[in-house]
Amino acid sequence: MAVAALTQPGHENRLYELTGARAITFAEALESIAKASGREVRLAPVSPDVFRAGLLEAGVSKPEIDLILYLFTTVLDGRNEKPADGVSAALHREARSFEDYAMQAAASGAWDI
Structure with a gap:
């Protein structure tokens, strides 16, 4: 998308x-990553306060922490669960599935340690 938007007219x-292509949960995303990478991946719920403390300990700035927490507590509360058509409108093709992305990322070595 970024390449098309920056290099093509219109x-x-x-x-x-x-x-x-479809709305998925974090658990579904992790399931796709686990399957594609052949690794065990688990979702561990963390309270916003614990998450904030961990980000502070990791040296993340307060404005960045505030934005991240806003995204996870407000933007991702379910109101945005309907897939958008931006990929189709811009590229004239359907969006890829997360499963396809996970397979491609795993094949590229993105999750190799």
């Missing part, structure tokens, strides 16, 4: 909402 003054 994207000027356009706003594209980008999502995958």
Whole structure:
């Protein structure tokens, strides 16, 4: 999307909402990553206060922490669960599935340690 928007005409003054082909949960995303990478991946719920403390300990700035917590507590509360058509509108093709992304990322070595 970024390459198309920056190098091809017709994207000027356009706003594209980008999502995958379907809405998925974090648990479903982790399941796809585990399957693609052949690794065990688990979701561990963490309270916002514990998450904030961990980010502070890791040296993340307060403005960045505030934004991250806003995203996880407000933006990702379910109101945005409907997939958008930005990929289709910009690239004239359907969005890839997260499963396809996970397989490609695993094949590239993205999750190799």
